[in-house]
Amino acid sequence: MGDEEAYVVPPTYSREQMFGYLDYCRGKVDVVFAELTDGQAAADLPEQHRNGGTSLAAVLVQGAMHLQLHSAQVRTFLRAQGIRCSDE
Numbered sequence: 001m002g003d004e005e006a007y008v009v010p011p012t013y014s015r016e017q018m019f020g021y022l023d024y025c026r027g028k029v030d031v032v033f034a035e036l037t038d039g040q041a042a043a044d045l046p047e048q049h050r051n052g053g054t055s056l057a058a059v060l061v062q063g064a065m066h067l068q069l070h071s072a073q074v075r076t077f078l079r080a081q082g083i084r085c086s087d088e
Contacts, residue, residue: 032060 041057
């Protein structure tokens with residue numbers, strides 16, 4: 001079997017599924033930050049974690065930066081399609 005036969009195209013998600021996932025993520029963020037203590041944020045993640053040895057605060061900041069990068073990519077794609085965001 002060749003590579004082209006082994007590749008499976010990921011499913012396309014509906015608008016409702018995307019907004020549902022967005023709501024889920026927002027809820028999870030609200031819970032994490034509502035319950036987060038300074039001590040938890042400063043603590044290094046366990047070595048078994050893929051970011052082991054890095055503080056939870058650093059991982060959360062990296063995640064926010066990663067999200068901002070992808071948000072900018074989506075906005076650039078939309079602009080190229082002639083679609084303007086509501087804040088423009």
